[in-house]
Amino acid sequence: MKVLVTGSAGFIGFHVAKRLLERGDEVVGFDVVNDYYDPALKEMRLAKLQETSRQTNSGFHFVRANLADRSTIERCFGDHKFDRVIHLAAQAGVRYSLENPHAYVESNIVGFTNILEACRHAEVAHLTYASTSSVYGANTDMPFSESKGVDHPLQFYAATKRANELMAHSYSHLFRLPTTGLRFFTVYGPWGRPDMALFLFTKSILAGEPIRLFNNGNHTRDFTYVGDIAEGVIRASDQPAAPNPAWDSDAPDPATSNAPYRIFNIGNNDPVKLTEYVGALEEALGLKATIELLPLQPGDVPDTFADVSALQAAVGYKPATPVREGVRAFVDWYLSYYEGGVRP
Structure with a gap:
C-alpha cells in the first residue's frame, strides 16, 4: 500500500513509518520539523527512515511542510494516491499548552x-489519527x-485532541469517511x-542531578512501549472503520452513530506507580536517582489506566511489553545515541 504518515519525523510517527517500510509499504512522510525540541534528533529519525527504505x-x-499550509496538503494528495492516511x-x-496555546490551534x-478535507476529496479508504488519554481529564x-x-x-492540549475526535465523527457521518481515533497512554521508548x-x-541521573517527581511521586501511569503503540496503530489502520451494524436510531440513548467511526484506547492495561518506573530506570542504568518531591502541577492527571478490550476485540492486539523491558530498551538506545554506548 501507499501510506501517508504525518509527523514522520516525530517519536511515534517515526516508529510507525519504519514498520510500514519494513513490511514493504510505500510511505510518504509529512513533517514541518520545527524546533519544539532538538531538530537534529528529528533529522536522525528521517535519516533512519531513508536507510530503512534503501534496505x-x-x-x-x-514532504517538509506545515500541516496548516492547506495548499501544500492539497498538492501532496494530488501527487499521491493514498490507500491509507x-x-x-x-x-x-x-x-507547553499553558505557554503557547496558539501553536496547538494551528x-x-x-x-x-x-x-480531513484532503481525505474527503481524495476518497481515502481509511484515516487513522492520534488522540490521547488526556481527554479523560477529570474522570476518576x-x-x-x-x-x-x-x-x-484538564489541559488545552487535551481539549484540542477531543475536538479532533468530534471533527472526525462529523466527517464520518457527513461524507462516510472511515476514521479511527487512537487514545495513546504515556508512550515511551x-x-x-x-x-x-x-x-x-535519564539525562539528570547520568549528570548526577536530582529528578523532580510531581504529586510527590504518587502518580500512576499506564506506561506503553512505543513498539506496542506502532503495532496497534498499523493494525487499526489495516482494518478500516465500518458502520455499526447493531446501531439502533430508535434506542433511547444510542451509544454511538451509524457512521464509519470508532475510538480505541492503546495502553499497557497495567498501571505502574511513578516511583516503580524510576526504579526500573535505576536498574537499567546501574545508578541511584536523587529525588526531589514536588506538588501536583496545573493540568496534571494523577492516574491513568486503559481498558483495551475494544481494541483487542476489533484488531486482535493489545500492548504487553513490561515496563522494565521497555525502559531497558530505551536506556540502551539513549546510551548508544548520546554516550557512545558507554554505561556509567
Whole structure:
C-alpha cells in the first residue's frame, strides 16, 4: 500500500513509518520539523527512515511542510494516491499548552481540518489519527474505557485532541469517511522526545542531578512501549472503520452513530506507580536517582489506566511489553545515541 504518515519525523510517527517500510509499504512522510525540541534528533529519525527504505526497497518520500499550509496538503494528495492516511503530527506536550496555546490551534485544529478535507476529496479508504488519554481529564473511574465521559479535559492540549475526535465523527457521518481515533497512554521508548519524563530522568541521573517527581511521586501511569503503540496503530489502520451494524436510531440513548467511526484506547492495561518506573530506570542504568518531591502541577492527571478490550476485540492486539523491558530498551538506545554506548 501507499501510506501517508504525518509527523514522520516525530517519536511515534517515526516508529510507525519504519514498520510500514519494513513490511514493504510505500510511505510518504509529512513533517514541518520545527524546533519544539532538538531538530537534529528529528533529522536522525528521517535519516533512519531513508536507510530503512534503501534496505527494504520499499520507497520513502518526504514532504517538509506545515500541516496548516492547506495548499501544500492539497498538492501532496494530488501527487499521491493514498490507500491509507495515518495522522500522527500534532503539537504535543501538556505544560507547553499553558505557554503557547496558539501553536496547538494551528497544528491540532487547523492542520487536522486540512487532513480531513484532503481525505474527503481524495476518497481515502481509511484515516487513522492520534488522540490521547488526556481527554479523560477529570474522570476518576478506572480503568478508562471509550464509553466513559470525556467532556472535562484538564489541559488545552487535551481539549484540542477531543475536538479532533468530534471533527472526525462529523466527517464520518457527513461524507462516510472511515476514521479511527487512537487514545495513546504515556508512550515511551527509543527515539523518544527529550521533553518526556523518561528522557529527562535519564539525562539528570547520568549528570548526577536530582529528578523532580510531581504529586510527590504518587502518580500512576499506564506506561506503553512505543513498539506496542506502532503495532496497534498499523493494525487499526489495516482494518478500516465500518458502520455499526447493531446501531439502533430508535434506542433511547444510542451509544454511538451509524457512521464509519470508532475510538480505541492503546495502553499497557497495567498501571505502574511513578516511583516503580524510576526504579526500573535505576536498574537499567546501574545508578541511584536523587529525588526531589514536588506538588501536583496545573493540568496534571494523577492516574491513568486503559481498558483495551475494544481494541483487542476489533484488531486482535493489545500492548504487553513490561515496563522494565521497555525502559531497558530505551536506556540502551539513549546510551548508544548520546554516550557512545558507554554505561556509567
